Amino acid sequence: MNLAIIPARGGSKRIPGKNSKLFVGKPLIAYSIQAAIDSGEFDKIIVSTDSPELAELAKSYGADVPFMRPEALSGDYVGTGPVTKHAIEYCQQHFFEPTFCCCIYATAPFLEGRFLSQGLHALEADEHKNFAFSATSFAFPVQRALKRVKNGVAPMYPEYIGKRSQDLEEAYHDAGQFYWGRPAAYLQNKPMFSEQSIAIILPRHLVQDIDTPEDWQRAELMYQAYIQGQKSE
Template identity: 25%
Template sequence: MDSKNLKRICTICARGGSKGVKNKNIRTLVGKPLIAFTIEQAWQSNLFDEIAVSSDSVEILEVAGSYGIRHLIVRPAELATDSAAKLPAITHCVRSVESILNTEFDTIVDLDATSPLRTVDDIKGAVELLETKFVSNVITAAPARRSPYFNLVELGGDDIVRLSKQSDKPIVRRQDAPKCFDMNASIYVWSRKGLFDFPTIFNFDTRLFVMPEERSIDIDSELDFEIVELLMKKSLDAKK
């Protein structure tokens, strides 16, 4: 199928509860609620037939509505606990919009609200990779600072420190280790079949879209928030 004829939906799933950073999804970041940056990126990409925000929080949904989102999906309580996986929330959101519109989407893109440093080109690149390679899904990551073959260690039950992953021969330089990446939770892309027939993050044909470290910070702590805020302010000052 020609990619121009594919129907695409973007989901943005944002829970109300947050232990690391209180109310982080709507906390003000350089003048805007955090979630607003992701919503604006989705609009600016011009990729999506529909954009939907899923949340258990009325306040988050109200903020999303103020930024032009018409599909405000109330997430069931069982999908909004601290231990609930995100994937069921994504499929619930997609199914809900499909039921409202009586349609089906070919490509599903989930953008994490806590990764505001991504660019529109990152979104376009990840979607293009899925649709040109005809794979089940695409995930995003940045080159890892640490290697499980070289300087990433685990503490065993005997309190002995060991490398996380052993190689056939000793690796004395990180550059000689197999390439490793840190998942940045920024962009997830699925084909329809990939999402609903194989609802996992890692499938037999999962592809990787690599993003630089400076666009890969996922806000999960106060320190993360401060770093992102610093980088955004620096970017804004550079444009003045």
């Protein structure tokens, strides 16, 4: 039996009310809940929140909110790790022993159920792996990055600055959408980014962080263009 955990605090300093704010006509968190439902991979979808208003909103879109997040896990500096562990332990005590758990960010409107399924199947296929998470490639070679210095700019990696793009190893980064894991790996604080993890590579046009108002505007434009493109096919 599989558990989805969607961490969603009520507060946000840079984008007030971010998780419940309308994104292209729907609350942002609704997209993550719907992707989890669409995947068909979960026996229970839990939203972990400290906000009664957000709890009711999550329920209206099909998620369970069996508890209000403890105050100790609701501060600005609490990471998703402790929140995920708390939800796993609650599920173990009150519902069932999860086979696999998946932390899904509430700020992932581009997430699609098929990628959640891909992550689960990859983890099921390799008993030696602890996690399977979303990732994507950098659009430009990170080895040719520049840094600002007092008198202008300088290469961050001088040994690579003259290399051709095609001669450099492709680099990837966390896409910030989902993190499948074995319950024991979460509860034992195993590292997410290690040889015991599988990266599920997503296309770059389906990845956008939403941390600032500028990010939000860009994400809405990207999403609208993507949906319009889907309709025209």
